[in-house]
Amino acid sequence: MPLRSLCSLLLACIIIALSITTVYAQPTLRWGSQGGDVYDLQGRLKKIGYYHGKIDGIFGRQTYWAVRNFQYRFGMKVDGVAGKQTWSMLKRATSNLPKKSQSAVSTSYGLSANDINLLTRAVYSEARGEPYEGQVAIAAVILNRVESSKFPNTISGVIFEPRAFTAIADGQFWLTPNHTAKKAAYDAINGWDPTGGAIYYFNPNTATSPWIWSRPQVRRIGKHIFSY
Numbered sequence: 154m155p156l157r158s159l160c161s162l163l164l165a166c167i168i169i170a171l172s173i174t175t176v177y178a179q180p181t182l183r184w185g186s187q188g189g190d191v192y193d194l195q196g197r198l199k200k201i202g203y204y205h206g207k208i209d210g211i212f213g214r215q216t217y218w219a220v221r222n223f224q225y226r227f228g229m230k231v232d233g234v235a236g237k238q239t240w241s242m243l244k245r246a247t248s249n250l251p252k253k254s255q256s257a258v259s260t261s262y263g264l265s266a267n268d269i270n271l272l273t274r275a276v277y278s279e280a281r282g283e284p285y286e287g288q289v290a291i292a293a294v295i296l297n298r299v300e301s302s303k304f305p306n307t308i309s310g311v312i313f314e315p316r317a318f319t320a321i322a323d324g325q326f327w328l329t330p331n332h333t334a335k336k337a338a339y340d341a342i343n344g345w346d347p348t349g350g351a352i353y354y355f356n357p358n359t360a361t362s363p364w365i366w367s368r369p370q371v372r373r374i375g376k377h378i379f380s381y
Contacts, residue, residue, distance in 0.1 A: 179193070179194075179235075179240045181234060181235065181236045181237070182194055182212055182234070182235040183212065183233070183234045183235070184212055184213070184217050184233065184300075185212060186212040187210055187211050187212065188210055189210065191210045191211060191212050191216070192208055192209075192210040194212075194216065194220075194235055194243070195208045195209075195210070195216055195219075196208055197243050197244070197246075197247045198216070198219045198220070198223060198243070200247050201223075201246055201247055203219040203220075203222055203223045204216065204219040205219075206343070206344075213344060214296070214342070214343075214344045215342070215343065215344060217233045217300070218233070218264055218342065220233050220234070220235050220239065221233045222264060222265070223239070223242075223243065223246075224239060227242050227246070229242065231306070232306075233300075264308070264342060267309070268307075268308045268309070269335075269338060269339075269342075271308050271309055271312055272292055272295060272296075272308055272312075272338040272341075272342070273330045273334050273335045273338045274326055274327070274328075274330050274334075275291065275292070275295055275312050275318065275320065275326065276288050276291050276292050276330065276334040276335075276337050276338050277328060277329075277330035277331060277334035278318075278320035278325040278326045278327075278328055278330075279291050279318060279319070279320050280334075280337075280375075280377070281331070281334065283374070283375040283376060283377070284374065284375045285333065285337060286347045286374055286375075287347075287374040287375035287376075287377060288333065288334060288337035289337045289340045289341050289345055289346075289347055290341075290346075290347040290348045290351075290354070290374050290377070290379060291337075291354065291377075292337055292338045292340075292341030292342070293341040293345070293346040293347065293348050293351070294348060294351055294352060294353070294354055294379065295308060295311055295312065295341075296308075296341055296342065296346075297346070297348070297350055297351060297352050298311045298352050299311055301352055303352070304352070312326075347372075347374060348371055348372065348374075348379040349371050349372070350371075350381070351371045351379035351380055351381060352380075352381060353365065353368055353379070353380045353381070354377045354378065354379045354380070355377065355378055355380075356376050356377055356378075357376075357378055358376065365380070368380035368381060369381045
């Protein structure tokens with residue numbers, strides 16, 4: 154084969170190889186993304202202990218929190234979005250990982266032990282004595298606030314935001330929570346949201362703010378009304 158033709162053939166092969174690399178580069182994934190790349194993301198996060206749910210190819214709450222916790226532990230911007238930097242770090246973290254370390258990298262459901270403790274305390278102090286669904290709903294509201302741009306993007310930031318929760322002001326937040334409150338917190342983390350996305354709640358028997366009554370109401374569970 155003439156040298157010129159050989160060079161042309163090699164150049165064509167290089168172009169094709171570069172094109173293939175571009176085509177198969179993982180896209181940016183965020184809440185609501187679906188498909189094969191999400192399966193890959195969940196599988197990698199599960200391999201190193203950050204994801205504990207079903208690998209279903211749907212980027213929902215558990216995947217979101219798993220990504221956030223991974224980003225935090227590896228010193229990246231914590232936004233719950235699997236972009237170029239997150240993918241790069243994730244591939245490095247899952248390559249040649251010793252089997253004995255695969256289950257000890259993170260805490261349950263992509264949250265720290267402190268996050269879960271704070272969420273459990275909030276449920277107990279704000280909703281003990283409420284029906285179980287109502288306790289899950291309180292935890293869901295807190296998680297919904299974390300995901301909303303209107304509030305701080307951490308559980309501690311949401312809970313300790315000034316004047317956000319009565320239990321913080323009156324000290325009841327520091328009561329020792331029971332097993333039911335912890336279970337309710339885990340159910341909310343695992344995706345159960347009885348409120349359908351509410352970010353506020355109030356007791357109509359004690360609420361005095363005209364503003365909270367003006368919010369679009371979703372439903373009532375026990376003594377609380379949940380709203381947007």
